[in-house]
Amino acid sequence: DVVMTQSPLSLPVTLGQPASISCRSSQSLVHSSGSTWLNWFQQRPGQSPRRLIYKVSNRDSGVPDRFSGSGSGTDFTLKISRVEAEDVGVYYCMQGTHWPLTFGGGTRVEIK
Amino acid sequence: EVQLVESGGGLVQPGGSLRLSCAASGFIFTRYAMAWVRQASGKGLEWVSGISGSGGNTYYADSVKGRFTISRDNSKNMLYLQMNSLRAEDTAIYYCVGDYGDLEAFDFWGQGTMVTVS
Numbered sequence: 001d002v003v004m005t006q007s008p009l010s011l012p013v014t015l016g017q018p019a020s021i022s023c024r025s026s027q028s029l030v031h032s033s034g035s036t037w038l039n040w041f042q043q044r045p046g047q048s049p050r051r052l053i054y055k056v057s058n059r060d061s062g063v064p065d066r067f068s069g070s071g072s073g074t075d076f077t078l079k080i081s082r083v084e085a086e087d088v089g090v091y092y093c094m095q096g097t098h099w100p101l102t103f104g105g106g107t108r109v110e111i112k
Numbered sequence: 113e114v115q116l117v118e119s120g121g122g123l124v125q126p127g128g129s130l131r132l133s134c135a136a137s138g139f140i141f142t143r144y145a146m147a148w149v150r151q152a153s154g155k156g157l158e159w160v161s162g163i164s165g166s167g168g169n170t171y172y173a174d175s176v177k178g179r180f181t182i183s184r185d186n187s188k189n190m191l192y193l194q195m196n197s198l199r200a201e202d203t204a205i206y207y208c209v210g211d212y213g214d215l216e217a218f219d220f221w222g223q224g225t226m227v228t229v230s
Contacts, residue, residue, distance in 0.1 A: 037216040041157075048207055048224055049149075049157065054217040092157055096216030100173050101147075101159040 002026050002095050006104035012112045019080040021107045023093035028073050030097070037096035040069055040078045043106075044089040052091075053078065085111060114138040116208045116222030123228045128198050132225060134191040134208030141189040142166070145211045147218065148182065148193050150204035150227075160206070161193060162215040171215065176202075198229045 003026040013019045029036050040053040051060050053069035056076060066081040080087055088111060093104040120132040132148070147162040161182040162171040170182050181194040191208055208222040 031216075035216075039217050041218070048221045049218075050221065051218060054219075094157070094218065096218070099171065101162075101215065103157040103159070106156045 001100055002029075002098045002102050004093055004095055004102050004104035006091075006093060006107050008107060009105070010108045010110065012110050013080075013083045014112045015085065016082050019083050019087075019109060021078045021091055021093075021109075023071075023076045023078070023104050025074045025076075025095055027098070029076075029095050030073065035097075036072065038069075038071065038076050039094045039096060040067075041092045041094060042087075042089055043092065044086075047089075049092065080109075083109070083111070114210070114220050116210060116220065118206065118208045118222045118225035121206065121225030121227045123230065124198055126199060126229055128229070129194070129196045130198065130227060132193040132195065132206055132208075132227070134222060136189045136191065136208075136210065139210065141184075142186050143212065144219075145213065145215045146182075146184060146191045147209040147211060147215055148191075149207045149209050149218070149221075150202075151207070151224075152201075152204040155204075158204075162211075163191070164214070195227070198227075200229050203227060203229045 005024045007022045038056050041049040043049045057069045068079050090106045092106050115137045117135045148160040163182045167184045179197045183192045205224040207224045209218045210220050
């Protein structure tokens with residue numbers, strides 16, 4: 001199975017400051033089709049997960065442009081340019097290239 | 113508006129069975145692969161099972177293979193998960209998920225239904 005490793009586990013951030021979450025996979029996420037199925041999800045407290053980013057860097061409709069995704073191969077990053085109070089929650093990366101589908105362990109973003 | 117509404121969760125004894133349902137609305141159901149993802153209390157996300165839009169292809173995590181069966185009724189816009197031989201470690205919130213592709217990106221999620229095996 002592809003292991004997805006996120007860091008840090010917890011990320012205290014000051015409002016208005018940037019935040020960065022790393023996600024590394026145990027093998028390349030480049031699919032035979034050429035696509036790289038690395039996605040990012042946000043789970044706010046008490047809510048179900050919501051997708052923010054798909055295929056590394058494509059932002060979903062309604063997602064603020066302060067969220068951005070980047071990376072390639074086995075190394076990926078989710079960045080929040082200026083953290084707002086509504087960004088508190090747990091962020092998960094997920095790979096959809098290899099079976100079984102796997103998630104990272106999550107990164108908890110909190111306000112300092 | 114896209115909606116996924118899960119039901120069927122509850123308390124069941126070890127070795128028992130439960131059938132989860134997911135009612136879909138607001139999108140063309142047959143064009144979407146569907147999946148179940150679970151989350152134990154305070155833990156991360158675990159993909160459980162998936163099914164293609166036609167229902168012709170099904171997929172399972174090793175942890176549930178042989179015990180769980182995913183199915184869909186495209187005439188009713190419904191997704192199901194039949195769970196047999198339940199174990200304590202199956203205790204979790206179970207989310208219904210829709211995917212426009214081939215289960216690569218999990219486009220949207222339901223609110224979940226709680227399953228407790230005890």
